[in-house]
Amino acid sequence: MPDPTAPDQDIDHVASALVASLPALHRGLERQVARDFPHPRLPDGQLALLFLVEEREGITVRDAAEALLMKPNNVSALVSQLTDRGLLERRQDAADKRVAHLYPTATARQRLAEARGLKEAQLAGALRTLTEGELDALGAALGALTSLNRGLHSPLG
Numbered sequence: 001m002p003d004p005t006a007p008d009q010d011i012d013h014v015a016s017a018l019v020a021s022l023p024a025l026h027r028g029l030e031r032q033v034a035r036d037f038p039h040p041r042l043p044d045g046q047l048a049l050l051f052l053v054e055e056r057e058g059i060t061v062r063d064a065a066e067a068l069l070m071k072p073n074n075v076s077a078l079v080s081q082l083t084d085r086g087l088l089e090r091r092q093d094a095a096d097k098r099v100a101h102l103y104p105t106a107t108a109r110q111r112l113a114e115a116r117g118l119k120e121a122q123l124a125g126a127l128r129t130l131t132e133g134e135l136d137a138l139g140a141a142l143g144a145l146t147s148l149n150r151g152l153h154s155p156l157g
Contacts, residue, residue, distance in 0.1 A: 032122040033115055042087075045070075049078045050087060050104060054112055058101040060093075087111070 034041055042050065045068075052067055053059060059067070065075040079102060082088035087108040093099035104112070127135065 029119045029122055033118045036118050037115060039111055039114075045074075046078050046082055046087075049075065050082060050108055050112065053088060053102045054104045054109065057103050058091075060099055060101060062099075064102065082108075 048068055049064060052064055056063075056067070061075050061079060062072050064070075064079075065072040068075065079088060079090060079100075083090055087105055089103045089105055090100040091103060093101060127138070130138070
């Protein structure tokens with residue numbers, strides 16, 4: 001349960017630090033993966049759609065657009081690009097032929113797993129440079145970060 005007595009300045013400080021550090025962490029990981037990944041880098045929109053489809057196999061274009069905060073016609077264009085690259089499969093809905101369900105191909109699954117493995121290895125290497133106390137603090141914060149992520153992605157977030 002959230003602490004309603006937490007001082008606003010503490011919350012503002014934590015929010016400011018997270019806004020600064022999380023994107024920097026993400027960029028650092030992306031830079032390392034770009035250096036070591038043997039496949040062409042996908043544009044951010046394509047990559048976001050591919051990760052979403054991997055997470056929510058069978059998602060429709062409309063639902064993907066909603067989840068990615070994009071227009072359905074833009075997601076449809078990304079689907080066409082990824083399908084042309086052999087990374088996404090479109091399957092027609094049995095009940096409504098106008099609706100397509102999206103699935104990652106075996107190639108996409110393999111490349112996503114490879115990229116995830118590179119990120120995890122890079123992050124593990126960086127974690128090995130931390131003190132035991134820093135590792136304990138990060139480990140203790142994982143539950144809170146998961147809750148924060150869920151709150152940011154909820155319909156009310």
